[in-house]
Amino acid sequence: MASAVESKLRDLLELAQVVLDDLPVGLLVLSAHGKPLWFNREAEVVCAVWNRTPLRRDALPLKRADFTVPEVLWKECQALLAADNPARAAPDARIIGxxxxxxxxxxxxxxxxxxxxxxxxxxxxxxxxxxxxRDRPISPGALSLLSRLTFREREVALRVRDGLTTEEIAKELRRSKLTIKTQLAGIFRKLGVANRSRVTAMLNR
Incomplete structure (x- = not known):
């Protein structure tokens, strides 16, 4: 009985990871010592851009030991940790950019x-x-990837590259959100990736 429950729990956790990896928002949890406890793939992309390091082409999960937290973000975390008093309410969130x-x-x-x-x-x-x-040149590598897609899929992929949400793409192309999601699934399959963060990374090389 216990093993069946554990198996279902593992399945739920794997499903949650897939859902969180596909979010267009980066999520990152750091320990009080600055070590990454958990992050989704969009967080990897955002931190790579913040660190001015190349985005990876593959869709493999990054190991925690290889994740580099941007110094500016860690400094803000340190300031929050220093201001924390367990006897009082947690300090207000910090917003930077x-x-x-x-x-x-x-x-x-x-x-x-x-x-x-x-x-x-x-x-x-x-x-x-x-x-x-949007008007920046597309690299030869990105053009090669786009050649695998249909014309309508390329329209969607280029807007994903530019950071548009599914709703924004649907409105701009005058298609339903369901159509855009279906075309995104085709893009993921043809490019061999799991989420839109990987599409963004590959087309911005």
């Missing part, structure tokens, strides 16, 4: 109910490219 690069972060402390020890830092990360960035 680089508007010219489309980078934004909301940082909060997450206390552990019933547990001793320092709280963790929860970061919500967003990377939205300026719309004027």
């Amino acid at each position: 680089e508007a010219d690069r489309g980078l934004h972060a909301v940082i909060r402390l997450q206390r552990r109910p019933g547990r001793t020890g320092p709280p963790a830092c929860f970061l919500q990360l967003d990377y939205r490219r300026p719309r004027g960035d």
Whole structure:
């Protein structure tokens, strides 16, 4: 009985990971020592952009040991941790960003109910490219990837590259959200990726 419950729990956790990986928002949890406890793939993309490091082409999960937390984000986390007083309400969230690069972060402390020890830092990360960035050249590698797609899929993929949401793409192309989601599924399959973050990474190389 216990093994059946554990199996179902593992299945639910795997499903949750897939759903969270597909979110267009980066989620990152850091320990009080700055070690990444958990992150989704969009967080990997946002932090790579913040660190000005190349985005990876593959869709394999990044190991926690290889995840590099941007220094500016860790400094804000340290300030929150230093301001924390367990006898009082948690300090207000900090919001920072680089508007010219489309980078934004909301940082909060997450206390552990019933547990001793320092709280963790929860970061919500967003990377939205300026719309004027749409006119930048497409690399030969990205063109090769786009050649695998139909014309209508390419229209969607290029807008994913520019940071548009499913709703924004549907409105701009005058298609239903269901149609866009179906075309996204085709794009993922043909490019061999699991989510839109990977599409963005591959087409921005």
